[in-house]
Amino acid sequence: MIGGGKNKNEKQSGPSGRKFLLDGLLILAVVATAIVAYHRFHHQEKPESLRRAPQTAIQKNRVPGPPAVQSPESTQVPAGSAEHLRFLEMEFGSDKSGSRSEPEPSDREPAGTAKSEDGAPTTDQNSPGEMRLERPEYSDAEPPSLISIRFDPQKASPGTDVSIHVSVRDNLSGVYSVAGTLKSPSGGAILPFGCQPSETEGVFVAVFRVPDQAEAGLWALDSLRVTDNVHNTSRFTDKDGELAGATFQVVGSDSDSLPPQVLAIYIEPAEAYGGEKVRIGVHVKDDKSGVARVYGVFMSPSGNARLSFVCAEKTEPGMVYGETTLPKDAESGDWVLGYLRAEDEAKNAKTFSHTEDAAIFDNAVIRVFAAGSDAQPPTINDITVSASTVPYGEKVDILVSASDDLSGISGVTGRLQSPSGKAVIPFFCVHDPNNDVYRAEITIKTNTEVGIWRVEYIQMTDEAHNQVTYPYQTNSFVQGATFEVTGE
Numbered sequence: 276m277i278g279g280g281k282n283k284n285e286k287q288s289g290p291s292g293r294k295f296l297l298d299g300l301l302i303l304a305v306v307a308t309a310i311v312a313y314h315r316f317h318h319q320e321k322p323e324s325l326r327r328a329p330q331t332a333i334q335k336n337r338v339p340g341p342p343a344v345q346s347p348e349s350t351q352v353p354a355g356s357a358e359h360l361r362f363l364e365m366e367f368g369s370d371k372s373g374s375r376s377e378p379e380p381s382d383r384e385p386a387g388t389a390k391s392e393d394g395a396p397t398t399d400q401n402s403p404g405e406m407r408l409e410r411p412e413y414s415d416a417e418p419p420s421l422i423s424i425r426f427d428p429q430k431a432s433p434g435t436d437v438s439i440h441v442s443v444r445d446n447l448s449g450v451y452s453v454a455g456t457l458k459s460p461s462g463g464a465i466l467p468f469g470c471q472p473s474e475t476e477g478v479f480v481a482v483f484r485v486p487d488q489a490e491a492g493l494w495a496l497d498s499l500r501v502t503d504n505v506h507n508t509s510r511f512t513d514k515d516g517e518l519a520g521a522t523f524q525v526v527g528s529d530s531d532s533l534p535p536q537v538l539a540i541y542i543e544p545a546e547a548y549g550g551e552k553v554r555i556g557v558h559v560k561d562d563k564s565g566v567a568r569v570y571g572v573f574m575s576p577s578g579n580a581r582l583s584f585v586c587a588e589k590t591e592p593g594m595v596y597g598e599t600t601l602p603k604d605a606e607s608g609d610w611v612l613g614y615l616r617a618e619d620e621a622k623n624a625k626t627f628s629h630t631e632d633a634a635i636f637d638n639a640v641i642r643v644f645a646a647g648s649d650a651q652p653p654t655i656n657d658i659t660v661s662a663s664t665v666p667y668g669e670k671v672d673i674l675v676s677a678s679d680d681l682s683g684i685s686g687v688t689g690r691l692q693s694p695s696g697k698a699v700i701p702f703f704c705v706h707d708p709n710n711d712v713y714r715a716e717i718t719i720k721t722n723t724e725v726g727i728w729r730v731e732y733i734q735m736t737d738e739a740h741n742q743v744t745y746p747y748q749t750n751s752f753v754q755g756a757t758f759e760v761t762g763e
Contacts, residue, residue, distance in 0.1 A: 410724070410725055410726070411725060411762055411763070413447070413721070413722055413762060413763060414722070414723075414724050414725040414726075414762055415446070415447040415448045415503065415505050415507060415722040415723070415724060416507065416693065416694070416695045416697060416698075416724040417445075417446050417447070417507060417697070418445075418501065418502070418503060418507040418508050418509040418697055418698075419443045419444060419445040419450050419501040419502070419503050419507070419509055420443065420444050420445075420509065421441070421442075421443055421499070421501060421509065421511065421517050422442035422443060422444055422477070423441075423442040424439065424440070424441055424442070424496060424499075424518070424521040425439070425440040425442075426438070426439055426440075426521070426522070426523035427440065428523070429523055429524060430523070430524045430525075430526055431485050431523060431524070431525060431526070432485070432525070432526055432527055433485050433486060433487050433488055433489045433525065433527045433529075433530070433621075434484065434485060434486075434487050435484070435485055436482055436483070436484055436485075437482070437483060437484075437485060437523055438480055438481065438482045438483075439457075439468065439470070439480065439481050439483070439496075440473070440478055440479075440480050441453050441470055441478070441479045441480075441481075441499070441501075442477055442478050442479075443477060443478075443479065443501050444477055445503045445504075447503075447722050448503045448504040448505045448507075448720075448721075448722040449503060449504045450472075450477070450479070450501065450502075450503055450504075451502050451503055451504045451506075452469070452470070452500075452501070452502045453469075453470035453479040453481075453499070453500070453501050453502075454467070454468065454469040454470065454499075454500050455467070455468060455496060455497070455498050455499035455500060456468070456496075456497045456498045457483070457494050457495065457496060457497055458494065458495055458497035458513070459489065459490040459492075459494055459532065459622070459623070460490055460491075460492030460493055460494065460532070461490060461532050463490070463532060463533070463534050463623040463624065463625070464486070464489070464490060464532075464621060464622035464623045464624065465497065465622060465624065466483060466486070466494075466622055468481040468483050469481060485525055486564070486620065486621045486622050487564065487620060487621065488527070488529055488530060488531040488563055488564040488620070488621045489525050489527070489530060489531070489621050489622070490525065490530045490531060490532040490621065490623070491525050491526060491527050491528075491530040492524065492525060492530075493522045493523070493524055493525075494522060494523055494524070494525055495513060495518070495521060495522045496513065496518045496521035496522070497512070497513050498510070498511065498512050498513070499511045499517075499518060504720065504722070505698060505720050505722050505723045505724065506693070506698035506699060506700050506723075507693070507697045507698045507724075508697065508698065508699070529563070530621075531561075531562065531563035531564040531619065531620075531621040531623060532621075532623065533561075533562050533563075533623060534561075534617065534618070534619060534623040534624050534625035535559050535560065535561040535566050535569075535617040535618070535619050535623070535624075535625065536559065536560055536561075536617075536625075537557060537558070537559050537569070537615055537617055537627050537632075537635055538558040538559060538560065538593075538635070539557075539558040539635065540555070540556070540557055540558075540612065540615070540635060540636065540638065540639045541555070541556040541557075541558070541638070542554070542555055542556075542612075542638065542639060542640070542641055543556070545638075545640070545641065545642060546641075546642040546643075546644070547601055547641060547642075547643060547644070548601070548643070548644050548645060549601050549602060549603045549604055549605040549643065549644070549645030549646070549647065549648075550600070550601060550602070550603040550645075551600070551601055552598050552599070552600050552601075553598060553599055553600075553601060553641055554596065554597075554598045555571065555584055555586055555596065555597050555598065555599070556586070556594055556595070556596050557569045557571075557586050557594070557595050557596075557615065557617070558593055558594055559593065559594075559595060559617050560593055561619045563619075563621070564619045564620035564621040564623075565619060565620050566589070566595055566617065566618075566619055566620075567587070567618045567619055567620045568585055568586065568587040568595065568617075568618055569585070569586040569587075569595050569597070569615055569616065569617045569618070570583070570584070570585055570586075570615065570616045570618075571583065571584050571585075571586070571597075571612055571613075571614065571615045571616070572584075572612070572613045572614060573599070573610045573611065573612055573613065573641065574610065574611050574612075574613045575605070575606045575608070575610055575650065575740070575741070576606055576607075576608035576609055576610070576650070577606060577650045577741075579606070579650060579651065579652050579741040579742065579743070580602070580605070580606060580650075580739060580740035580741045580742065581613075581740060581742065582599055582601070582602075582605075582610065582740055583599070584597045584598065584599035585597050601641070601643060601645075602645075602649075602682065602738060602739045602740050603645070603647065603682070603738070603739075604645055604646075604647030604648065604649040604681055604682035604738060604739045605643050605645045605647075605648070605649070605739055605740070606643065606645070606648055606649060606650040606739065606741075607643055607644055607645050607648040608642070608643060609640050609641070609642055609643075610640065610641040610642075610643055611629060611636075611639070611640055612629060612636055612639035612640070613628065613629050614626055614627060614628040614629065615627045647681050647682060647739070649679075649680070649681040649682040649737065649738075649739035649741060650739075650741065651679075651680050651681070651741060652679075652735065652736070652737060652741035652742055652743035653677050653678065653679040653684050653687075653735040653736070653737050653741070653743060654677060654678050654679070654680075655675065655676070655677050655733060655735065655745050655750065655752055655753075656676040656677055656678060656752075657675075657676040657752055658673065658674065658675050658676070658730060658733070658752045658753060658755070658756040659673075659674040659676075659712075659756075660672070660673060660674075660730075660756050660757065660758045661673075661674065662758060663758055663759065664758065664759045664760075664761050665719050665758055665759070665760055665761065666719070666760075666761050666762065666763070667719055667720065667721045667722075667723065667760075667762060667763055668718070668719065668720075668721065669718070669719055670716050670717065670718050670719070671716075671717050671719065671758055672714055672715065672716050672717075673689065673691075673702060673704070673714070673715045673717070673730060673756065674707075674710075674712045674713070674714050675687050675689075675704055675712060675713040675714075675715075675733060676711070676712050676713075677713060677735055679737045681737075681739070682737045682738035682739040682741075683737060683738050684706075684713070684735060684736070684737055684738075685736050685737055685738045686703075686704075686735065686736045687703075687704035687713040687733065687734070687735050688701070688702065688703050688704065688733075688734050688735075689701070689702055689704070689715065689730055689731070689732060689733040689734065690702065690730070690731045690732060691717065691728050691729070691730060691731065692728065692729050692730075692731040692747075693723075693724045693726075693728055694724055694725075694726030694727050694728065695724060695726075697724075698723075698724060699731065700717060702715035702717055703715060719760055721763075723760050723762075724760065725759075725760050725761060725762040726759065726760060727757050727758075727759050728757065728758055728759070728760055729747055729754075729756060729757045730747060730753050730756035730757070731746070731747055731753075732744055732745060732746045732747060732753065733745045733750075733753055
C-alpha cells in the first residue's frame with residue numbers, strides 16, 4: 276500500500292534492529308580500548324621492579340653452553356705453524372720495524388684475545404648473542420681512563436733524566452699499574468718505562484734517562500697501558516688521539532738515529548749433540564753510539580721448538596759473542612737461525628730475518644744429533660676447574676692434565692679472561708706429583724667482574740723446548756674450563 280501504511284520489512288527493523296547495532300558498536304569500543312591499553316603497557320617505561328626481576332633471574336640461572344668444537348687432537352696450534360706465528364706476532368709484536376716490546380710480558384696478547392678500549396671487538400661471555408645484563412655496583416668491568424700526560428722537562432739533553440707524569444682515574448677498584456714505551460723521532464729507538472704512584476692521588480710518575488747520543492728531535496709516547504686492581508686494562512697507541520701531543524724534545528749535536536747493521540754470522544761448532552753448548556759470533560757495525568747487544572732465536576726442524584740467545588760479549592772490534600745450550604733431547608736435524616735483533620747504545624734497533632736477509636743467514640744453521648730427538652710438544656688431556664661458583668676472597672684452582680711423549684713437560688701457563696673481555700689474569704701451573712696434574716691457584720679479589728670467567732688459553736713447553744698453545748676457540752678442554760664469579 277502506497278502512502279499511509281508501514282512496510283513489513285521496515286517494521287521488522289525497528290527497535291530490535293537498533294539494539295543489535297548498538298551492541299555491535301559497544302563490542303567494537305571494548306576491543307579498541309583493550310588494544311590501546313595493550314600498546315600503552317608495552318611501550319611505556321616500565322617500573323623498576325618489572326625491568327629488573329626477569330634480568331636477575333636470567334643472570335642467576337643462566338648456564339652458558341659451549342659452542343660446537345673439534346676433537347682435541349685436531350685443535351692444537353703447534354709452534355712454527357702459520358697459526359702459531361700469528362700467536363707470536365700478537366704475543367711479541369711485529370718486529371719488522373725494529374721497535375716494540377711491552378714492559379710486562381704477562382700482559383701480552385695471544386691470538387683470539389678479546390681486547391679492551393683499543394678498537395678491537397669485545398665479547399660479553401655472560402650473554403653471547405643476548406643483550407647485556409645489569410651487574411651489581413660492586414662489579415668492576417671498566418678499565419681506567421686517561422686524564423692527562425706531562426713530561427718534565429720539556430727539553431732534555433742525552434744522558435739526563437726526564438719524568439713522565441700520567442694522570443689516570445678508575446671508577447671502582449683503583450689503578451694498579453701504568454706502563455708504556457717511548458719512541459725516537461725516526462721510530463728506530465724504543466724506551467720502555469713503568470710508573471709508580473706519586474704523592475698526588477691519581478698521578479703516576481716514571482723517571483727515565485735519555486740515552487747517550489739519543490736521536491735529536493721530538494720523542495713521543497708510543498704506547499701506554501693502564502690496569503686497575505682487578506686486571507681491567509686500557510691500551511693506547513700513538514694512533515689514538517689520547518696520546519696526541521705527548522712529546523718531549525731531545526737536544527744535542529751528536530745524535531745517533533741509525534740502527535746497527537749485521538754483516539755476518541758465525542756458529543761454532545756447526546754440528547753438535549743434544550746437551551752441548553754452541554757459540555754464536557755476530558759481525559755487526561754501528562755508526563756512532565756502538566753496538567749494545569744482539570738477540571737471536573733458532574728454530575727446530577719441525578718448527579715446534581725455539582732456542583734463544585743473547586750476544587753481548589765484545590772481545591774484539593766489530594764482533595759480539597754469545598752462547599746457548601742445546602736441549603738434551605733436542606730434535607735431530609738442522610736448527611735454523613730465524614731472526615736477529617741488533618740494538619745500539621742509543622736504543623736504535625733493527626731486526627734481520629732468515630727469509631728477508633738470506634745472504635747474511637746462509638751459514639746460520641746448527642746440525643743437531645740427539646738420541647731422544649723430541650719433535651712433539653706436550654698434549655693436553657683435560658682441564659678441571661675446582662669450583663663452578665667463586666665469591667670474592669675465595670680461591671679457584673685450574674687443574675691441567677697433560678702428557679709428553681719423550682723429554683717431559685717443563686712448563687704450563689695460561690690466562691683467564693673476564694666476561695667482558697676487558698680483564699685477563701695470567702697464571703703459572705705447578706706440578707702436583709700426587710695427582711699428576713699441573714695446578715694454578717687464583718684468588719678472586721673484591722670488585723672482580725661478576726659473571727662467567729673462562730680459561731682463554733693454555734700454553735705448554737717440554738724440556739726439548741717444543742711449545743704449543745691451546746686457545747679456547749678451538750679446543751674443547753679449554754672451552755669447557757669456566758667458572759662464575761658471584762661477587763659478595
